[in-house]
Amino acid sequence: xxxxxxxxxxxxxxxxxxxxxxxxxxxxxxxxxxxxxxxxxxxxxxxxxxxxxxxxxxxxxxxxxxxxxxxxxxxxxxxxxxxxxxxxxxxxxxxxxxxxxxxxxxxxxxxxxxxxxxxxxxxxxxxxxxxxxxxxxxxxxxxxxxxxxxxxxxxxxxxxxxxxxxxxxxxxxxxxxxxxxxxxxxxxxxxxxxxxxxxxxxxxxxxxxxxxxxxxxxxxxxxxxxxxxxxxxxxxxxxxxxxxxxxxxxxxxxxxxxxxxxxxxxxxxxxxxxxxxxxxxxxxxxxxxxxxxxxxxxxxxxxxxxxxxxxxxxxxxxxxxxxxxxxxxxxxxxxxxxxxxxxxxxxxxxxxxxxxxxxxxxxxxxxxxxxxxxxxxxxxxxxxxxxxxxxxxxxxxxxxxxxxxxxxxxxxxxxxxxxxxxxxxxxxxxxxxxxxxxxxxxxxxxxxxxxxxxxxxxxxxxxxxxxxxxxxxxxxxxxxxxxxxxxxxxxxxxxxxxxxxxxxxxxxxxxxxxxxxxxxxxxxxxxxxxxxxxxxxxxxxxxxxxxxxxxxxxxxxxxxxx
Ligand code: NOJ
Numbered sequence: 001x002x003x004x005x006x007x008x009x010x011x012x013x014x015x016x017x018x019x020x021x022x023x024x025x026x027x028x029x030x031x032x033x034x035x036x037x038x039x040x041x042x043x044x045x046x047x048x049x050x051x052x053x054x055x056x057x058x059x060x061x062x063x064x065x066x067x068x069x070x071x072x073x074x075x076x077x078x079x080x081x082x083x084x085x086x087x088x089x090x091x092x093x094x095x096x097x098x099x100x101x102x103x104x105x106x107x108x109x110x111x112x113x114x115x116x117x118x119x120x121x122x123x124x125x126x127x128x129x130x131x132x133x134x135x136x137x138x139x140x141x142x143x144x145x146x147x148x149x150x151x152x153x154x155x156x157x158x159x160x161x162x163x164x165x166x167x168x169x170x171x172x173x174x175x176x177x178x179x180x181x182x183x184x185x186x187x188x189x190x191x192x193x194x195x196x197x198x199x200x201x202x203x204x205x206x207x208x209x210x211x212x213x214x215x216x217x218x219x220x221x222x223x224x225x226x227x228x229x230x231x232x233x234x235x236x237x238x239x240x241x242x243x244x245x246x247x248x249x250x251x252x253x254x255x256x257x258x259x260x261x262x263x264x265x266x267x268x269x270x271x272x273x274x275x276x277x278x279x280x281x282x283x284x285x286x287x288x289x290x291x292x293x294x295x296x297x298x299x300x301x302x303x304x305x306x307x308x309x310x311x312x313x314x315x316x317x318x319x320x321x322x323x324x325x326x327x328x329x330x331x332x333x334x335x336x337x338x339x340x341x342x343x344x345x346x347x348x349x350x351x352x353x354x355x356x357x358x359x360x361x362x363x364x365x366x367x368x369x370x371x372x373x374x375x376x377x378x379x380x381x382x383x384x385x386x387x388x389x390x391x392x393x394x395x396x397x398x399x400x401x402x403x404x405x406x407x408x409x410x411x412x413x414x415x416x417x418x419x420x421x422x423x424x425x426x427x428x429x430x431x432x433x434x435x436x437x438x439x440x441x442x443x444x445x446x447x448x449x450x451x452x453x454x455x456x457x458x459x460x461x462x463x464x465x466x467x468x469x470x471x472x473x474x475x476x477x478x479x480x481x482x483x484x485x486x487x488x489x490x491x492x493x494x495x496x497x498x499x500x501x502x503x504x505x506x507x508x509x510x511x512x513x514x515x516x517x518x519x520x521x522x523x524x525x526x527x528x529x530x531x532x533x534x535x536x537x538x539x540x541x542x543x544x545x546x547x548x549x550x551x552x553x554x555x556x557x558x559x560x561x562x
Contacts, residue, residue: 001318006195006252006277007478009046010357010468011096011364015329016053016075017061018421019367021433028421028432030076030084036424039450041091043370043461044468047252048088049096049197051329053081057107059166060144060387061419062098063199064105068184085192094194096252101181102203103167110180111168115152115159124174127160129210139212141221145391148224160210162203162228164387172204172237185245195252198276201238202257202268205231229259235267238275247274254323254362256280262315269320278321278362284308285331288412295392295409300338302490302510310495313360313482324356327366332417336375340512340553345372345448347553350463350536351508354555355493357467358506360482365464367422371453372460375417376442381407385439386415425451463536470533474559476502485523491515492550496523498562504533505558509550517548530560 020032030053040048052062055070062072071081088095104111113122129137129149136149137158142165149158150165160169171177185196207227215222238255246253253276255268265279287305290296316322326334335341339348349372357363378384381393381403389410396406411417416439423445424431430445442448453461471477480499486492491511497504505525509515519525525545532541535556545558 001479002271003475003479004277005250006047006362007321008472009094009252009362010044010471011047011049011323011362012040012043012045013049013051013328013364013366015051015367015419017051017438018419018432020422020424021435021437024433024435025074026433026435026437027074029074030071030080034080034084034087037087037091037093039454040093042454042465043365044465044472045093045365047094047096047194049254049364050098052098052100057105057166059105059164063100064103064107064164064167065100066105066107067109068104069187082191089192094252095192096195096197096254097188097193098199099185099196099201100199101170102200103161103163103169106166106168114168115154118155118157124171125177125180126168127171127206127210128155128157129160130157138210138224139215139220139222140210140224140227141213144388145395147221160206162200164391169206170204172233178237178240182241182244185241189245189249189251193251195254195277197280198253198255200258201255201276202230202234202260203228204237205233207231225259230257230264235273235275238268239273242274242276253277254280258282262312262320265312265316265322266320269316269322271320278323280323280325280328281312283312288337294413297409297412302493303488305338306484306487306493309359310482310484310487313484313495317360317481322361323364324359324361325364325366326352326356327369327418328364329366329418330415331366332413333373333375334369335372336417337412338510341372341374344512344553345374346458346460347536349460351510351553351555353460353464353467354534354536354557355506355508355510357471358477358495358497358504358557360478360480360497362478363471366418368418370461370464371423371448371450373420373423373448374442374444375411376420376440377411378416378440381410383440384410384414384416386419389414389416423449425449463534466534470557474502474504474533475499476504476559480504485520492517501562503560503562505545505560506555507545507548507550507557508555509553512552514552515550517550519546519548524562525558525560530558533557533559 017028019028020036021028022031053075054065055067056062110122110125113120114126136147140148142148144164151158213222213224255276257279260281268275288300290298335349420442421432421437426446430441453459476499480497483496485494493508493510495506
């Protein structure tokens with residue numbers, strides 16, 4: 001396995017709308033980000049991934065782009081962005097931009113043209129079809145509820161939108177469109193960026209004929225996943241992109257890929273394949289979802305989580321590269337989800353960070369995770385802003401589902417959990433803005449905020465600093481092999497990493513009660529030589545690891561020679 005800077009890096013994700021507002025309009029912006037770069041430097045991250053900052057009507061908060069080469073005016077100007085890039089580079093932080101090219105906004109000039117007439121030169125930049133007996137061309141469901149097709153009166157045809165109807169899918173079958181995308185990527189690379197995070201990039205190749213999805217339950221619309229996830233030409237497109245844009249440039253690429261398996265991820269990220277550096281997979285994010293999808297809540301099962309993550313750890317070792325994450329702007333806050341956001345908030349946030357950061361892959365920290373920020377429970381649906389949540393709410397109410405049931409799902413899984421403003425201090429609106437924030441601040445900001453965390457040596461923030469610096473000091477963390485211990489235990493999460501004559505023993509107690517860890521016989525630790533790398537409780541380093549009485553949510557990492 002080759003050594004690469006992006007395998008050793010730790011990435012911090014910024015969702016600009018919710019990070020820091022510099023001008024009092026209630027919306028985070030680029031100058032706000034610049035004002036917080038010293039904070040990120042102190043944390044110790046190497047790369048920042050910026051969620052989209054391009055011109056957008058904000059139907060999906062910037063994931064609907066109307067101009068790929070301009071900065072959204074709410075966020076600032078191109079000069080502001082250039083200053084951000086330079087200030088980041090000055091601090092040794094790299095900048096990775098979001099690339100959203102499965103779809104554009106319906107307000108993008110290409111689409112404005114495309115919808116005008118069937119013979120418009122931009123018509124084939126998008127996916128247009130005739131209706132099927134007065135119905136949509138097929139039965140595919142949009143990720144954001146309802147049909148994935150929208151009728152356009154100008155030409156009497158429908159266009160495909162896997163996400164909102166303001167996010168028409170781009171037609172990657174069209175080489176002209178592909179070249180436009182590559183030109184645009186080169187434009188940003190020439191502007192000095194250090195990589196791309198590629199939004200749902202494994203959706204860009206659709207199955208020929210766009211067949212109806214199987215629909216055994218006879219619902220109005222059905223998921224057409226198998227016809228657009230990892231589609232027939234996906235590897236060809238990514239290899240072409242690599243050849244025409246990425247090859248020979250020392251940049252980092254990460255493909256967001258719902259529904260990808262480790263075998264497929266090997267194809268996307270294998271070193272000889274010239275496609276991408278790493279994937280974002282979602283399997284572990286579905287661990288608490290039932291058969292009906294993310295809103296269908298089922299209890300968290302640690303054994304299931306361990307099984308999934310182990311499959312990825314062993315499946316890609318030496319064959320490809322994965323990202324490690326608990327959080328992003330689409331996911332609920334991990335301390336509320338898999339930890340304990342009440343009495344054990346701080347300690348459980350540290351434990352979860354430890355379990356993830358000691359694995360193989362590139363770790364991503366989502367803004368506020370380093371503070372142990374929690375989910376939010378707004379009293380009324382009117383306070384929610386996310387299009388996915390609002391569409392789902394409307395659909396379920398129309399189906400007659402009890403509102404309290406719907407709210408339960410939103411509290412657990414809604415994307416706005418991640419999008420409440422970053423909690424900087426205990427002043428009004430958590431120091432995020434001097435105006436009225438576009439979405440309300442989590443009421444717990446007086447307790448949970450960056451200022452407090454920086455002052456407290458026992459905070460989640462300082463623990464994350466240590467996780468980051470520890471990774472940098474030990475090659476075994478990015479590069480070692482992985483063996484899970486006690487796969488059937490429903491509270492102990494423990495594993496061993498091995499690399500070049502060294503081993504790491506990671507031990508965690510994922511529960512509110514004390515637990516006993518007994519070291520399996522085949523793990524031979526030289527007690528006199530072992531070193532405690534990090535722990536979330538005070539521990540006597542000389543304590544024997546044969547048998548450990550773990551406190552609630554305790555985490556320890558030992559290094560020893562083998
Ligand atoms: C994935 C992004 O992470 C999400 O926020 C967005 O809504 C969809 N892709 C559509 O762009």
